[in-house]
Amino acid sequence: MSRRESRTRYAVLGALSIEPMSGSEVHALATGPLAHFWHEGFGQIYPTLRTLEAEGHVVTTSEPGVRGSRRRVHALTASGWSELRGWLARPVGPVAPGRDELLLKVFLGRHVDPDVLLGHLRTRRQALAVALERYAAIAAELAQDASPDVPWWGRTLGHGVAVASASLAWCDATIAELSVAP
Structure with a gap:
């Protein structure tokens, strides 16, 4: 797993620690309140959600959405909470070099x-x-x-x-x- 993937993984777990969310709600968090220090795109969020679900860290349910559609809502499992807390306790890595x-x-x-x-x-x-x-x-x-x-x-x-x-x-x-x- 690349560094980018692992950091995305924990950003998604962290978003879901606030409350269960759909993938688009995770993306809205990344492009809103988190945007000044963390960026994730749809292309990173959805594959990460699928991986986390396959690993048993996230459970996905289907709920009624707007105009009769269904929305997929993702929530942390006990394993997901453990994974997130383990990462939070590890030392912080170096700041990624920027391009300005x-x-x-x-x-x-x-x-x-x-x-x-x-x-x-x-x-x-x-x-x-x-x-x-x-x-x-x-x-x-x-x-x-x-x-x-x-x-x-x-x-x-x-x-x-x-x-x-x-x-x-x-x-x-x-x-x-x-x-x-x-």
């Missing part, structure tokens, strides 16, 4: 007009400002949520806010430097 095209372009910036880089930086800055607004909205939602998971979700949200704020500050400093550069 903006940083690569800044690194090679002497080969392009500074105005081009300024445009890229301003675009990133705007995206970071939008992310911070989204995080503020999530924080407001969490303040109204009675789930026992809220303190833990707030801690990961705090990381997203800190990273986005630091990146925004870096953008502002770099924009200022390039704006006065000869």
Whole structure:
């Protein structure tokens, strides 16, 4: 099993620890509240759910869906809970190396007009400002949520806010430097 698969496996188990969910609900969690630190696509979630079910870590039931359709809902079994808790207790692996095209372009910036880089930086800055607004909205939602998971979700949200704020500050400093550069 590759590292990517094993991490996906635990992300899916973790999602199902919140409550039983359909595959699309797991995906919505990955593209919503988890998106600032974890990404999973439909192409990863559904095969992982099938594998976890085959291994006895997840049980799948069929429930009524919208407009008479059926939806498949996945829930953790005792074995799934044990698998998740075992992984949670293991040491954290290294952070996966990232690929940030903006940083690569800044690194090679002497080969392009500074105005081009300024445009890229301003675009990133705007995206970071939008992310911070989204995080503020999530924080407001969490303040109204009675789930026992809220303190833990707030801690990961705090990381997203800190990273986005630091990146925004870096953008502002770099924009200022390039704006006065000869």
